[in-house]
Each structure stands twice: as structure tokens, then as C-alpha cells.
Amino acid sequence: GENVEQHPSTLSVQEGDSAVIKCTYSDSASNYFPWYKQELGKRPQLIIDIRSNVGEKKDQRIAVTLNKTAKHFSLHITETQPEDSAVYFCAASNNDKLIFGTGTRLQVFP
């Protein structure tokens, strides 16, 4: 069935460093790949997304890259700040439901 693998499960970085989270999807028909940030006890918040006809998208300190051939996509956060600390989820979609990865707990130490 449809599956999204996400790595690493935890990531600790120093403030100002970069963080990279990687996801691999199984359904080749997937055409939409969002990233959500979830703080403890709160709702997932959409932070950036990419469609299958685009290879890279950037929004200030956040960028996402997509490799359709390899069926993987990545989230890059540059100049990390303590407020970036949260759980990040990738997801893949084929026009309807989102299939989520298992999440990455990012800790940014000042």
C-alpha cells in the first residue's frame, strides 16, 4: 500500500546550523508533497509544499526539493532558530488523502 518513510526520527542542531529531513514515498502517482510543523499538543501547520511538476521551492529559510525519479523529497531549514524546534511531518498525496511520514523531532539548541 501507500507508504511514506521519514528520516531521521530525531535531529538536534545548534542555533544557526542547517537541518535536513528526508522522505521517501512509494506511490508513484503521488503529485503533492506538503510539510507540516507540529508543536506539542497543537495542530499540524502547513509550512511549505511542492507539486510534482516542480523540483525545488523556497520560502525564506525553508526549502523543499523533490526527486520524482527516486521518489524522495527533502526539507531544508537554514539558519535554524530555537523557535524552529518542533515535530516536522512530510506527506504525500494523490489528489486526496495525505499519507504522512512518521515525523522528525527537531531540537535547536541556543
Add this chain to the structure above:
Amino acid sequence: DSGVTQTPKHLITATGQRVTLRCSPRSGDLSVYWYQQSLDQGLQFLIQYYNGEERAKGNILERFSAQQFPDLHSELNLSSLELGDSALYFCASSPNTYTYEQYFGPGTRLTVT
């Protein structure tokens, strides 16, 4: 604030009971999705409704059911509750089935004792 509302915020109930969770989508959104988030399972898609009709089904148990009403709000009914049903239940909405962005509500935390 995403514009999606969910009630109640917290629910504590006993095994074997039945509960109803409510979701109101963002104004103008026709599509509603339900997700379950438990500690060991991550975010799992349950079911999607579009303009009152069931559109897609995920790993939803037979004890669970949902519907979307003419005013587009949706309810998720959970019956014969078990301890393992304790989780955060989120709904999300999007304008239609072809607009991919989904915006999540604040969730309902269900605790089954």
C-alpha cells in the same frame, strides 16, 4: 488560526461508550478530512467527505463512522470505545478535492479510561 474549528477540545470517557466529534471547515471549503494521531501510529488518515459525500476511506475501523451535513460541518462517531482509541483526532479542510492544501483544526483529545 486555520479557520477550522473542532469541538470538544477534550473528551474523557469509558470503554464501551460512544462519542461524537464535531468539525466545522473553513468558510467556503467543501472537503473535510479526518485524521487520528496516536503516540505510536503518527498521523493516520481516516476518511474524507466532499460536499456531503464520502470521497475516500483510509484505515477507519468499522466502529467508527462519519458524515458531512448540508452546512458542510462534519461529525466523527466513535462507538464501542477501547483504550487504544485514545488519541488526538484532527479534521482538516480544503476548498475542493483538487486543491491540495489541507488546513488542520486544533484537534480533539480523546481519552478512554
